[in-house]
Amino acid sequence: MSEVAAPLVRIRGVHKSFGDVEVLKGIHLDVAPGEVVVVLGPSGSGKSTLLRCVNHLETIDRGAIWVDGEQIGYTLRGERLVRLPHRAIAAQRRKIGMVFQQFNLYPHMTALENVIEAPVGVHGESRTAALENARRLLDRVGLADKAGNYPRQLSGGQQQRVAIARALAIRPKLMLFDEPTSALDPELVGEVLATMRDLAGQGLTMIVVTHEIGFAREAADRAVFMDGGVVVEQGAPEDVLGTPRHPRLRSFLARFI
Numbered sequence: 001m002s003e004v005a006a007p008l009v010r011i012r013g014v015h016k017s018f019g020d021v022e023v024l025k026g027i028h029l030d031v032a033p034g035e036v037v038v039v040l041g042p043s044g045s046g047k048s049t050l051l052r053c054v055n056h057l058e059t060i061d062r063g064a065i066w067v068d069g070e071q072i073g074y075t076l077r078g079e080r081l082v083r084l085p086h087r088a089i090a091a092q093r094r095k096i097g098m099v100f101q102q103f104n105l106y107p108h109m110t111a112l113e114n115v116i117e118a119p120v121g122v123h124g125e126s127r128t129a130a131l132e133n134a135r136r137l138l139d140r141v142g143l144a145d146k147a148g149n150y151p152r153q154l155s156g157g158q159q160q161r162v163a164i165a166r167a168l169a170i171r172p173k174l175m176l177f178d179e180p181t182s183a184l185d186p187e188l189v190g191e192v193l194a195t196m197r198d199l200a201g202q203g204l205t206m207i208v209v210t211h212e213i214g215f216a217r218e219a220a221d222r223a224v225f226m227d228g229g230v231v232v233e234q235g236a237p238e239d240v241l242g243t244p245r246h247p248r249l250r251s252f253l254a255r256f257i
Contacts, residue, residue, distance in 0.1 A: 006069070008033045008174060008205050009054065014063035016049055023049045025229035026063070031174075034203045038216040038237070041226035042252060047209040050226070051176050054207065055096040056089050068095055068173050094123065097167030098176040101183050103159040105151040111138060111162045112147040115169050123170065130169070137165040141195050157188030161195050168199075175199065177208040213256050217241055225249045 009031035016024040023046045031037050039047045052058040054065055056073035064081075065072045072092055074081045084092075105114050115134035119125040138144050141161040151159050160180060167175060177196065181189040193215050200206060200219040210216070216223050216237050223240040225233045225248075233246045244250045 005033050007031060007066075008035075008068055009207070010064075010066040011050075011054070012064050014050070014053060014065060015061045016046075016053060016058060017061055023229055024053070024060075027229075027231060029224065029231065029234075031205060031207060034205055035221045036200045036204075036206045036208065036219055037222045037224060038220040039207065039209045039224045039226060040211070040213075040216065040252070041232075045226040046229040047226050048178050051098075051178050051207060051209050054174075054176060055093050055098055057098075059083070067092070070095075090122075094170055095173045096176060097170060097172035097174070099160070099163050099167050099178065099180045101179045103151070103156070103163045103183075105159055105162060105166075107151050110148050110150055111143060111154065111165075114151075114162055115166045118166065119169050134165070134169060137168050138162070140168075140198075141165045142191075155188055156184045157191040160184065160192045164192075164195055164199075173205060175204055175206045177206065177210065179209055179211070181210065181212060211256075213241060213253070225252065227252070 007030040011027055011029040014024050014027040015022065027050055041047050049058060053060050054067065054072065059073065070092060073089055074083055106117065109117065112131070112134050115137060116127065116130040119130040119133070120127050135144065135147060138147050141164055143158060143161055146154060146158060154162065181192050184192065193212060196208070196215065197219045220237045222234060223237040224231055225240060227248050233240055233244065233249050241253065244253060
């Protein structure tokens with residue numbers, strides 16, 4: 001009997017509040033190596049907050065998150081959780097790439113320069129090695145011919161694909177996508193989703209917060225529906241999206257019919 005791989009991501013009992021508003025109310029979730037998990041839900045359900053907690057852009061109030069066997073953001077001293085120093089958290093983030101709604105490219109840098117910025121400027125990689133990898137990544141996202149272009153010379157979809165290449169440049173074990181197509185004009189959404197489908201097909205572990213139901217059907221291994229700060233339903237996309245059990249999920253999906 002073959003061994004079942006340990007989860008790459010383990011989320012246990014995660015709570016997060018902003019002031020008096022409890023946004024996450026005890027989230028439990030595992031993501032296996034190579035798995036593509038799409039997180040769906042209405043605005044305010046806690047999807048993006050959960051994603052930001054995974055790479056410690058938001059602190060958590062209770063619970064724990066592990067990526068690749070390492071607890072993110074904290075260490076246990078006796079029975080007390082202590083937040084890690086900034087340098088240790090930055091080192092943990094090397095395992096985790098993230099693509100945001102907004103592209104956040106440096107406007108004064110070319111596409112190629114944007115992609116090498118973190119490997120060279122933050123992680124100390126040699127410029128020669130970083131350039132070679134960046135050119136390979138731009139080719140991977142279909143933008144080899146745009147390496148010398150500045151963000152203002154690129155469409156929104158092209159800018160987001162540069163942002164994906166930039167996130168991949170740190171060679172992450174996990175990629176997080178926070179509604180990566182929400183800022184794009186409808187005609188540009190397809191090219192970004194196609195790039196993400198290619199990454200999924202290559203076995204990259206991904207957690208994707210999106211409203212793109214078609215992407216969830218075609219590329220996800222598992223669909224997770226959140227509402228009110230909890231996971232309401234999860235499973236194979238054909239089950240969650242095709243025969244939803246929970247009335248809140250059925251109501252949510254009705255908007256896309």
